[in-house]
Amino acid sequence: MRFVFKTSYEQDINLFRHGGDRFWYGLLLLALAAAPLLLDTFYLGELSFILIYAIAATGLMLLVGYTGLVSLGHAAFLGIGAYANAYFISQGMPFLVSFPLAGLITAAAGLLIGVPTLRMSGIYLAIATLAFAYIVEQVFIRWESVTGGFRGLPVDAPDIFGYQLWERWEFYYLCLVVLVAVILGVANLLRSPTGRAFVAIRDSEISAQSMGINLARYKAMAFALSAFITGLAGALYGHHISYLAPDAFDIRLSIILLLMVVVGGVGSLHGAVYGAIFAGALPQVIAILRDYLPPAISQTPGLEPALFGVILVFFILFEPFGIYGRWLKIKLYFQMFPLYKKATFKRQKSYLKTERLR
Amino acid sequence: MSLLSVENLAIHFGGIKAVDQVSFAVEAGEVFTIIGPNGAGKTTIFNLISRIYDPTEGRLIFDGVDFTTMPAHRIAGLGIARTFQNIELFEHATVLQNLLVGRQPHARVNLLSEILFLPSVRRAEIAHREKVEEIIDLLDLQAYREQMIANLPYGVRKVVEMARALCTEPKLLLLDEPSSGLNVEETQDMSYWIEDIKRRLGVTVLMVEHDMGLVSSVSDRVLALNYGRVLAQGSPEEVQRNPDVIKAYLGGEE
Amino acid sequence: MNGIAVGCIYGLIALGFVLIYKATEMVNFAQGDLMMLGAFVAYTLISGLGLPYWLGLAGAVIIMAVFGYLLDAVLLRPVIGQPQFAIVMLTIGLGFILRAAAGFIWGHDPLSFETPFTGKVVNAGGVVIATENLAIIFGTVLLCAILYAFFRFTRLGVAMQASSQNQLAAYYMGIPVKRIFSMIWALSAGVAAVAGILLAPKFLIDPNMGFLGIKAFAAAVLGGFGSIPGALLGGLVIGVIEQIAGVYGPPGSHETAAYLALLLVLVLKPGGIFAQIGRKKV
Numbered sequence: 012m013r014f015v016f017k018t019s020y021e022q023d024i025n026l027f028r029h030g031g032d033r034f035w036y037g038l039l040l041l042a043l044a045a046a047p048l049l050l051d052t053f054y055l056g057e058l059s060f061i062l063i064y065a066i067a068a069t070g071l072m073l074l075v076g077y078t079g080l081v082s083l084g085h086a087a088f089l090g091i092g093a094y095a096n097a098y099f100i101s102q103g104m105p106f107l108v109s110f111p112l113a114g115l116i117t118a119a120a121g122l123l124i125g126v127p128t129l130r131m132s133g134i135y136l137a138i139a140t141l142a143f144a145y146i147v148e149q150v151f152i153r154w155e156s157v158t159g160g161f162r163g164l165p166v167d168a169p170d171i172f173g174y175q176l177w178e179r180w181e182f183y184y185l186c187l188v189v190l191v192a193v194i195l196g197v198a199n200l201l202r203s204p205t206g207r208a209f210v211a212i213r214d215s216e217i218s219a220q221s222m223g224i225n226l227a228r229y230k231a232m233a234f235a236l237s238a239f240i241t242g243l244a245g246a247l248y249g250h251h252i253s254y255l256a257p258d259a260f261d262i263r264l265s266i267i268l269l270l271m272v273v274v275g276g277v278g279s280l281h282g283a284v285y286g287a288i289f290a291g292a293l294p295q296v297i298a299i300l301r302d303y304l305p306p307a308i309s310q311t312p313g314l315e316p317a318l319f320g321v322i323l324v325f326f327i328l329f330e331p332f333g334i335y336g337r338w339l340k341i342k343l344y345f346q347m348f349p350l351y352k353k354a355t356f357k358r359q360k361s362y363l364k365t366e367r368l369r
Numbered sequence: 370m371s372l373l374s375v376e377n378l379a380i381h382f383g384g385i386k387a388v389d390q391v392s393f394a395v396e397a398g399e400v401f402t403i404i405g406p407n408g409a410g411k412t413t414i415f416n417l418i419s420r421i422y423d424p425t426e427g428r429l430i431f432d433g434v435d436f437t438t439m440p441a442h443r444i445a446g447l448g449i450a451r452t453f454q455n456i457e458l459f460e461h462a463t464v465l466q467n468l469l470v471g472r473q474p475h476a477r478v479n480l481l482s483e484i485l486f487l488p489s490v491r492r493a494e495i496a497h498r499e500k501v502e503e504i505i506d507l508l509d510l511q512a513y514r515e516q517m518i519a520n521l522p523y524g525v526r527k528v529v530e531m532a533r534a535l536c537t538e539p540k541l542l543l544l545d546e547p548s549s550g551l552n553v554e555e556t557q558d559m560s561y562w563i564e565d566i567k568r569r570l571g572v573t574v575l576m577v578e579h580d581m582g583l584v585s586s587v588s589d590r591v592l593a594l595n596y597g598r599v600l601a602q603g604s605p606e607e608v609q610r611n612p613d614v615i616k617a618y619l620g621g622e623e
Numbered sequence: 624m625n626g627i628a629v630g631c632i633y634g635l636i637a638l639g640f641v642l643i644y645k646a647t648e649m650v651n652f653a654q655g656d657l658m659m660l661g662a663f664v665a666y667t668l669i670s671g672l673g674l675p676y677w678l679g680l681a682g683a684v685i686i687m688a689v690f691g692y693l694l695d696a697v698l699l700r701p702v703i704g705q706p707q708f709a710i711v712m713l714t715i716g717l718g719f720i721l722r723a724a725a726g727f728i729w730g731h732d733p734l735s736f737e738t739p740f741t742g743k744v745v746n747a748g749g750v751v752i753a754t755e756n757l758a759i760i761f762g763t764v765l766l767c768a769i770l771y772a773f774f775r776f777t778r779l780g781v782a783m784q785a786s787s788q789n790q791l792a793a794y795y796m797g798i799p800v801k802r803i804f805s806m807i808w809a810l811s812a813g814v815a816a817v818a819g820i821l822l823a824p825k826f827l828i829d830p831n832m833g834f835l836g837i838k839a840f841a842a843a844v845l846g847g848f849g850s851i852p853g854a855l856l857g858g859l860v861i862g863v864i865e866q867i868a869g870v871y872g873p874p875g876s877h878e879t880a881a882y883l884a885l886l887l888v889l890v891l892k893p894g895g896i897f898a899q900i901g902r903k904k905v
Contacts, residue, residue: 223445320719
C-alpha cells in the first residue's frame with residue numbers, strides 16, 4: 012500500500028495525486044496515440060466509436076453521477092448535436108465553427124428542458140426527459156428542410172482549415188483530442204467550487220441550499236454543461252456514422268448511455284470511460300460469439316438488447332458501484348492483503364427512504 | 370441593536386398553527402436556546418429562519434436587514450449557518466469536500482476559469498483550504514479529513530456538520546439539537562465546543578436542545594415554547610423554575 | 624369512441640404503475656412490457672392451446688400475477704432502500720429482457736387472435752360503435768369495480784392499503800409487508816395482462832407494444848402518480864387528446880400530443896394534479 016506524505020495543500024488540489032498516477036496516465040495516453048500504428052482501419056473505427064461514447068458518457072456522468080439528476084433522454088441531445096453540426100456543414104460552415112456551435116445549440120436545448128424541470132425531482136424529471144426525447148425524435152422526422160426526415164442527412168468529413176479528415180486515423184485523433192479536453196475540463200470543474208456544488212446538490216438539496224448554493228442556477232448549469240458535452244459527442248457521432256437518420260437517436264440510445272454510467276460506476280469519471288469501453292465493445296463481442304452459438308439463438312435479432320438488459324440488471328443487483336467500484340475493491344484487496352474485509356464497501360440500507368412528506 | 374430579531378412570527382399548516390405569534394431577539398455574542406416539548410415548533414422556527422418555509426405572518430431581521438422574503442440560498446451569505454436535527458451531510462464526499470462546500474458563500478464562481486483551472490482558481494482554492502484547516506484544528510477533526518461521511522460514526526458526523534456550518538464564517542450559528550444521538554461523553558465535548566465557538570470565534574449561537582444539562586451549562590438565555598407559543602423567557606434557572614414550563618413538561622390539570 | 628377506448632388502456636397501465644408506486648415507491652418502467660407479455664400468454668392459451676376466450680383470459684391473468692409475484696420476490700426485493708435511480712434502471716433492464724424473451728419465444732412478427740368482439744359493430748340509436756371498443760370500456764369499468772371492492776372489503780386489500788400508507792406502522796401491526804409488496808406486484812401484473820388482452824383485438828400484438836407504456840406514464844403523471852382514479856382519468860384525457868390532435872393537428876402531433884401534455888402538466892404543476900410528493904422533511 013502506498014502512503015502519500017502530504018506536505019502542501021497543492022497536493023490535494025492537483026489532478027494527479029503522485030508520480031505513479033502521472034506515469035500510468037501518460038503511458039495510457041501514449042498507447043492511445045500509438046493505436047493507429049497498431050490497429051487496422053476497422054478496429055480503429057471501433058476505437059473512435061468508443062472515444063465518442065466516452066465523451067457522451069462523461070457528459071451524462073456530470074448530470075447523473077455528480078449532480079444526481081436522472082435523464083432518460085440524452086439520446087436527444089446527442090441527436091441535436093449531430094443534426095446541428097451536419098446541417099451547418101452542409102451550409103458550408105467550417106467544422107471548427109460548426110462543432111462548438113453544435114455544442115452551444117445543444118446546451119440551449121438542455122436549458123430548454125432543464126429550466127422548466129428544475130423544481131422536479133427524481134422520477135418526475137426522468138419521465139419529463141423521456142417525453143422530451145420523444146418529442147425531439149418527432150422533430151427530427153418532421154422538420155425535413157433541416158433534417159431530411161426519413162430520407163436522412165449525409166454528413167461530410169470534418170475539415171480543419173480547409174484540410175478534410177478523410178482518413179480513419181485522422182478522425183481518430185480528432186476524437187481523442189476532444190475526449191482528453193472534455194475529461195480535463197470536467198475534472199477541473201469537479202475540483203472547483205462549481206463541481207462541489209453539484210455534488211452537494213446530489214447528496215442533500217436542503218443543506219446545499221443552506222450553504223448558499225442556488226439550486227435552480229446550478230441545476231440549470233449542470234443541464235447545460237451536460238448537454239453541451241453530449242452535443243459535441245453527437246457532432247462526432249454524426250461524422251462517424253456519416254449518415255443521420257431519426258431512428259438512430261431513439262430511447263434505446265438513451266438507455267445505452269445510461270448503461271455506460273451505471274456499468275462503469277456512478278459518480279466517477281473513470282466509470283464513464285469504463286462504461287463507454289464496455290458498451291462500445293459489447294456488440295463486437297456479440298458478433299464474435301454469434302459464430303459459436305447455435306443459429307437458433309445467434310439469428311435472433313433481439314440478442315443485443317437482451318444482453319444489455321441482463322447486464323444492467325446484473326450490475327444493479329450485484330455491483331451497484333460498477334466496474335470502477337469493482338476495480339477499487341480488487342485494488343484494496345491486494346493492498347490490504349490479508350486484512351481485507353468485505354464490510355468496507357457495505358452500504359447502509361435505508362428501508363424507509365422516502366420522498367414523500369408524511 | 371439585536372443581531373437577530375424575530376417579530377410576531379407565525380406559520381400555519383392547514384388549520385394547525387405550528388408557530389403562533391412568536392417574538393424574541395438574539396443579542397450578539399450570546400448563546401440563546403429554545404426549549405420545549407416535542408412538536409412545540411422549535412425546528413419549524415429554524416426552518417423559518419433559514420427560509421425553507423415561508424411565514425404566514427411576521428418579520429425576520431438580521432443585522433438590520435429584513436430577510437423575511439429572501440431566497441433560502443442567500444441566507445448563508447447574510448451570515449447565518451445551520452445544522453440539521455437528523456444530519457444532512459453530503460454522504461458520498463469526504464469530510465474535506467463537505468467543509469469546502471461550506472466556503473460556497475465566499476466563492477466567486479466563473480465557469481470558464483474553473484474549467485481551465487486558471488491560477489486564480491488555484492489561489493482561491495488554497496485560501497479556502499487554509500480557512501477550512503482553521504476550523505478542522507478548532508474542532509479536532511484532523512484524523513477524519515480524507516474519510517467518506519458514509520463511513521463515519523454518528524458522533525463525528527455531528528461535529529463535521531457543525532464544522533461545515535462554521536466554514537461559512539457565520540455571525541449566527543443555528544444548532545438543531547446538537548446533543549441528540551450523542552452519548553454522555555460526546556455531549557460533554559459538545560458543550561466545550563459551543564463555548565469555544567462563542568469565545569474564540571465570537572459567533573453567536575441560537576440552538577434548539579432537549580438535554581437540560583447542556584442547556585444550563587452553555588446558554589445565556591432560554592426561551593420555552595409550547596404549542597407554537599412562547600411560554601417563558603429568561604436565564605436558564607428562571608425558565609426552569611417557571612410553573613408554566615414545568616406544567617408543559619410534566620403535564621398538568623388544564 | 625376510439626380515443627376513449629385507447630384512453631382506458633392507458634389508464635389501466637397507469638393504474639399498474641400507481642399501484643406499485645404507492646406501495647413501494649418504485650416506478651416500474653417495465654409495466655408496458657408486462658402488458659405485452661400478458662397479451663402473448665393469452666395468445667398462446669387461446670390460439671395455441673385452443674382454450675375458450677374467457678378461460679384463456681383468466682388463465683393469462685393468473686399466470687401473469689404469479690409472474691409478477693416472483694419478479695418482485697426474486698429481483699426487486701434486494702434493491703428496496705436503494706436509490707430510486709437504481710430501481711428505474713433495473714426495471715428498464717427488465718423491460719429489455721422481457722421484450723427480447725417475447726421476441727425469442729413468439730417471434731417478431733405481429734400476431735392477432737380471435738376474440739368474441741373482433742370486427743363486429745353495434746348500432747346504438749344511429750351511432751355505430753365497434754364492439755372491441757365497447758369491450759375495452761366495459762372491461763375497464765368492470766375491473767375498476769372489482770378493484771374497488773377488493774381494496775374496500777377484503778382483508779388483503781385493506782392490508783395493501785395500510786402498507787402503502789405507512790410501511791413501518793403496517794409492519795408493527797403484524798402485516799407481512801414484504802409479502803404484501805409482492806402481492807401488489809402480482810395484482811399490478813394481472814391488471815397489465817387484462818389491459819393487454821383487451822387491447823389485443825384493436826392492435827396487433829408484437830414484442831414492442833410495451834412502448835405504449837410510456838404514454839401511460841403521461842396518464843399517471845396527469846393523475847398525480849398517487850391516485851388510482853386519477854390514473855384512469857389521466858388515461859382517458861391522454862387518449863382523447865391524442866385522438867383530437869391526430870385529426871386536427873399538424874402531422875406528427877398524434878405521436879407527440881401525449882408527451883407535450885405530460886411536459887405541460889409537469890411544468891405547470893410539478894407535483895401532478897394532486898400533488899403527492901412534498902419537500903423532504905428536515
